[in-house]
Amino acid sequence: MAIHFNHTILLARDSKASADFLADMLGLPAPRRWGPFYMVTTDNDANLDYMDTEGEIVRQHYAFLVGDGEFEAIFNRIRERDLRYWADPGQRKPSETNDHDSGRGVYFEDPNGHLVEIITRPYGSAAGIRELGAKGGEPGADYGQPGGNIPERRGAAAPLISVGAAA
Numbered sequence: 630m631a632i633h634f635n636h637t638i639l640l641a642r643d644s645k646a647s648a649d650f651l652a653d654m655l656g657l658p659a660p661r662r663w664g665p666f667y668m669v670t671t672d673n674d675a676n677l678d679y680m681d682t683e684g685e686i687v688r689q690h691y692a693f694l695v696g697d698g699e700f701e702a703i704f705n706r707i708r709e710r711d712l713r714y715w716a717d718p719g720q721r722k723p724s725e726t727n728d729h730d731s732g733r734g735v736y737f738e739d740p741n742g743h744l745v746e747i748i749t750r751p752y753g754s755a756a757g758i759r760e761l762g763a764k765g766g767e768p769g770a771d772y773g774q775p776g777g778n779i780p781e782r783r784g785a786a787a788p789l790i791s792v793g794a795a796a
């Protein structure tokens with residue numbers, strides 16, 4: 630049997646409102662209720678299952694590959710709702726988008742602070758762009774470099790993994 634990503638769980642203060650937000654923003658069908666979850670289902674049948682918690686929410690990162698038309702529609706919603714958005718996962722480039730892999734990309738937050746990303750090209754899909762020193766630098770440099778822009782290292786939330794000698 631082939632392996633397909635099926636679901637992940639997102640902790641939320643208000644699972645219904647959060648699921649409604651994500652489905653609205655992405656232009657997906659209304660969330661379904663199942664057990665303790667409000668489930669947002671993508672076009673490749675992966676589920677993002679929001680679940681209420683009163684405990685700590687460690688922010689997570691979720692990326693969606695979207696079509697060019699969908700990107701434009703979602704980006705319009707971001708601006709219509711006056712949401713903050715960034716070109717990078719470290720949120721150091723506000724009110725900008727990126728063109729990694731010769732596509733378009735942007736980051737915004739859900740109501741819980743989870744970092745949502747939309748991209749029109751998968752990471753590493755543009756030939757040559759991953760070469761260090763290529764025009765625009767190395768897109769992946771935003772992630773995983775010492776002192777880099779891993780969102781979990783920023784803000785008040787406790788890191789998921791302990792990183793020694795963080796800058």
Ligand SMILES: [Fe+2]
Nearest residue numbers: 690692718746
């Ligand atoms: Fe990402």
